[in-house]
Amino acid sequence: MTISKTAIAGSGIIGSSWAIVYARSGLDVAIYDRNPDNRASLMARIGKALDESSALFAPGETTADVLARIVVHDNLEAALVGADFVHECIEEKLESKKTIFAEFDRLTGPETILATTTSSFPVSQFASDLGCRDRCIVVHPATPPHLLPVTEICAAPFTSPGVFDATFRFMERCGQTPVHIKKEIPSFVLNRMQAALVVEMFRCLNEDLISPADIDKIISQGFGLRWAFLGPFEGVDLNATGGIRQYLENFGFLFNNMANELGFADVVTPHSIDLLEDYTRTKIPLDSLGEKVSWRDQSIIALRLLKDERGTVDRA
Amino acid sequence: MTISKTAIAGSGIIGSSWAIVYARSGLDVAIYDRNPDNRASLMARIGKALDESSALFAPGETTADVLARIVVHDNLEAALVGADFVHECIEEKLESKKTIFAEFDRLTGPETILATTTSSFPVSQFASDLGCRDRCIVVHPATPPHLLPVTEICAAPFTSPGVFDATFRFMERCGQTPVHIKKEIPSFVLNRMQAALVVEMFRCLNEDLISPADIDKIISQGFGLRWAFLGPFEGVDLNATGGIRQYLENFGFLFNNMANELGFADVVTPHSIDLLEDYTRTKIPLDSLGEKVSWRDQSIIALRLLKDERGTVDRA
Numbered sequence: 001m002t003i004s005k006t007a008i009a010g011s012g013i014i015g016s017s018w019a020i021v022y023a024r025s026g027l028d029v030a031i032y033d034r035n036p037d038n039r040a041s042l043m044a045r046i047g048k049a050l051d052e053s054s055a056l057f058a059p060g061e062t063t064a065d066v067l068a069r070i071v072v073h074d075n076l077e078a079a080l081v082g083a084d085f086v087h088e089c090i091e092e093k094l095e096s097k098k099t100i101f102a103e104f105d106r107l108t109g110p111e112t113i114l115a116t117t118t119s120s121f122p123v124s125q126f127a128s129d130l131g132c133r134d135r136c137i138v139v140h141p142a143t144p145p146h147l148l149p150v151t152e153i154c155a156a157p158f159t160s161p162g163v164f165d166a167t168f169r170f171m172e173r174c175g176q177t178p179v180h181i182k183k184e185i186p187s188f189v190l191n192r193m194q195a196a197l198v199v200e201m202f203r204c205l206n207e208d209l210i211s212p213a214d215i216d217k218i219i220s221q222g223f224g225l226r227w228a229f230l231g232p233f234e235g236v237d238l239n240a241t242g243g244i245r246q247y248l249e250n251f252g253f254l255f256n257n258m259a260n261e262l263g264f265a266d267v268v269t270p271h272s273i274d275l276l277e278d279y280t281r282t283k284i285p286l287d288s289l290g291e292k293v294s295w296r297d298q299s300i301i302a303l304r305l306l307k308d309e310r311g312t313v314d315r316a
Numbered sequence: 317m318t319i320s321k322t323a324i325a326g327s328g329i330i331g332s333s334w335a336i337v338y339a340r341s342g343l344d345v346a347i348y349d350r351n352p353d354n355r356a357s358l359m360a361r362i363g364k365a366l367d368e369s370s371a372l373f374a375p376g377e378t379t380a381d382v383l384a385r386i387v388v389h390d391n392l393e394a395a396l397v398g399a400d401f402v403h404e405c406i407e408e409k410l411e412s413k414k415t416i417f418a419e420f421d422r423l424t425g426p427e428t429i430l431a432t433t434t435s436s437f438p439v440s441q442f443a444s445d446l447g448c449r450d451r452c453i454v455v456h457p458a459t460p461p462h463l464l465p466v467t468e469i470c471a472a473p474f475t476s477p478g479v480f481d482a483t484f485r486f487m488e489r490c491g492q493t494p495v496h497i498k499k500e501i502p503s504f505v506l507n508r509m510q511a512a513l514v515v516e517m518f519r520c521l522n523e524d525l526i527s528p529a530d531i532d533k534i535i536s537q538g539f540g541l542r543w544a545f546l547g548p549f550e551g552v553d554l555n556a557t558g559g560i561r562q563y564l565e566n567f568g569f570l571f572n573n574m575a576n577e578l579g580f581a582d583v584v585t586p587h588s589i590d591l592l593e594d595y596t597r598t599k600i601p602l603d604s605l606g607e608k609v610s611w612r613d614q615s616i617i618a619l620r621l622l623k624d625e626r627g628t629v630d631r632a
Contacts (some may be wrong), residue, residue, distance in 0.1 A: 052610065052613060052614065053613070053617055055617050055618075055621060056617060056620065061457075078434045083378055098384045106522070107407075138582045142534075142538040142539065146611055147541075147616045147617065147620075148537070148538050148539075148542070148616070149537045149538070149542055150533055150534050150537040150538030160388065163602075167587075177533050177537040177538075178532050179526060179527075179530035179531075179534060180526065180527065180530055181525060181526055182524060182525055182526060183431060183523075183524070183525055185525065189520050189525055189526050189531070189534065190534050190538065191570070192516065192520070192574070193513065193516050193517060193520070193531075193534055193535075193537060193539075195570065195571055195574035196512050196513055196515070196516030196574065197509065197512055197513040197516075197575075198548050198571055199512070199571055199574050199578065199580070199583055200508065200509050200512030200513075200553075201509060201548060202571065202575070202583035202584065202588055203548065203575075203580065203583060203594075204508070204509070205506050205591060206583060206585070206587070206588055206590055207499075208498060208499070209497060209498055209499055209501065209505055210495060210496065210497055210498060210505050211495075211496065211595070212549050212591055212592050212594075212595035212596075213595055213599075214495035214496055215495075215505070215546020215547065215549060216494050216546070216548065216549050216550050217466055217493050217547060218458075218466055218505065218506050218509055218547075219493060219509075219543045219548055220543060220544070220545060220546055220547045220550075221464070221466040221467070221493040221505065222458040222464050222466035223458065223464075223509075223543070224543035224544045224546075224547075225432075225463070225464055225511060225544060226464070227535045227536060227539070227540035227544070228536070228540045228541060228543070228544035228619060228623070229536060229540070229623065229626070230395065230532070230536055231531065231532020231533060231534075231536045231540075232510070232513065232514050232517060232532065232538075233517065233528050233531060234532050236514075243628055253509065254507070255514055255515055255518065258508070258511035258512065258514075258515050259515045259518070259519075262512075262515065262578055262579070263578070263579050264515070264519065267515055267518030267519060267522060268518065269522070271522070272518055272521055272522055273522060274464070274523075275528055276528050278528075279528035279529055281525070282631075282632050283529075283630045283631065283632055284360045284629065284630050284631055284632075285631070288327075288629065288631075291629050292629050292630070294368065295626070295628075295629045297368060297369070297463055298368065298626070299622075299623075299626050300463045300464070301368075301369055301371050301372060301463065301604050302371075302622055302626065303544060303619065303622065304372065304463075305371060306615075306618055306622055307544070307545065307615075308543065310545070310611070310614070310615050310618065312602065312611075313604065313607050313608050313611045314599045314600050314608070315599065315600055315601070315604075316598050316599055
């Protein structure tokens with residue numbers, strides 16, 4: 001199935017950002033909002049965000065070209081006509097999701113993919129009883145998706161594998177980075193990972209170990225420079241000449257100490273080491289790690305120069 | 317006190333990186349290592365790292381200029397002669413720290429600052445009984461310090477305030493970003509924050525929620541793009557027009573849910589909100605948040621273009 005027209009329900013920060021993702025990928029976008037004020041401001045909001053992100057357009061495209069693919073609707077049914085991919089981006093309330101997915105069920109054909117941008121609710125919580133349930137899937141981004149590519153894809157047990165595959169490929173085609181959440185859990189993984197870090201930041205703050213400004217600097221003048229290019233696991237892979245297996249066999253106890261302190265069993269286990277060994281050695285062989293270290297270091301230096309160039313808008 | 321000569325004990329990854337930080341800042345560096353192989357390879361290792369990081373040199377400087385400030389010693393006493401700032405970078409064993417700080421005590425004058433790059437041991441664990449104890453202080457970086465600026469500074473209760481202040485200013489002068497760890501705790505804050513995130517990554521992996529590759533992408537194609545420029549707290553400040561106070565009053569429960577799930581009390585409290593409000597509103601007034609959002613977004617776009625340019629050395 002080729003997706004050529006998308007429909008979006010809800011034109012807030014996330015809905016309008018998805019409109020940009022789809023329209024700059026060459027797709028037609030029909031965007032519905034029941035709120036007249038939101039509709040009235042929408043094209044100006046999108047136009048501004050497009051102007052500010054034109055560096056991410058396809059070669060030769062202008063804001064006007066992209067904007068011309070977007071149509072605003074005050075009527076859901078009209079917005080859905082001909083849509084191959086529908087993205088629900090309304091308020092984060094379970095009852096509201098139930099209501100609008102029942103509408104989708106009534107108003108869309110059997111080939112239309114029905115995605116939700118929810119950050120909280122697995123599909124099973126609101127679409128289990130609908131005839132369209134095999135076409136329903138979570139497509140939850142980092143905010144905003146037109147700037148941050150990573151996007152969680154989480155199917156319900158009843159979602160059709162074809163819908164999952166088509167959604168995954170569609171996100172890739174749109175320049176996003178889909179990641180597969182394999183089980184339906186509330187709040188998925190992305191926000192859970194962020195919360196784990198932020199909770200620890202709060203704990204250090206509340207214990208008066210360090211000031212808020214200094215906590216932020218540990219990320220923005222430290223790990224953030226590395227994580228801009230490398231996930232933490234592949235980062236660990238560069239910390240020993242024998243790669244992640246060697247590192248974790250020697251120093252995994254440091255993570256286990258932290259896990260135990262948090263009340264968890266050991267997290268670094270023979271099984272998790274095997275998984276990470278498979279992952280990293282598929283990515284890059286051991287004898288090329290030195291090359292990757294140089295690439296990382298050059299990337300960090302380039303980022304530092306970029307940061308110097310960008311300066312700051314803070315007063316202090 | 318003006319620091320013009322530094323001495324470093326231990327020429328491993330961290331010791332040689334600190335030598336780069338100091339030498340490229342115009343300081344003389346005497347570096348001691350008891351291991352002949354380490355000494356034999358040292359200047360070549362530093363020369364390579366200098367060539368690769370020459371973009372961070374002061375204007376007009378060359379690798380040869382910087383290298384000319386570094387002298388390798390096979391004798392600790394000779395290395396310490398005339399040093400204003402000594403940085404211990406030897407193996408991470410408590411007994412070894414005790415031994416070498418006793419040597420520092422014997423061999424240095426009353427004005428010399430004695431820093432340790434330890435990632436584990438507060439000064440009180442190994443220097444309490446020494447006459448030099450008021451000059452001892454932890455100066456622990458992200459790895460490697462010549463690329464990642466953030467550096468933890470942790471004084472013992474008996475460290476002189478003058479030594480703390482001089483060390484803090486010295487790090488700033490060297491282009492590092494010092495952060496103040498206010499209490500002596502094992503492993504300090506930087507590694508604790510990293511471990512909190514990595515432990516959660518392992519938990520998601522071990523629960524088979526998501527693949528290792530996809531976990532890494534959540535950072536490298538998601539939060540990492542933001543954290544390269546903004547600490548998470550100042551990032552949260554941009555999530556509501558009323559800033560971090562408004563955001564946390566509305567959505568702080570999300571972090572508290574995570575904290576409770578981890579077995580902690582609420583972390584978002586009136587007190588922590590006050591601290592974060594003071595921090596962020598000193599940084600930037602509410603009516604300039606829109607400007608900062610634009611700056612963040614433009615920064616992320618510039619980073620995405622940089623990443624496209626840098627490509628990857630991974631095979632898969």
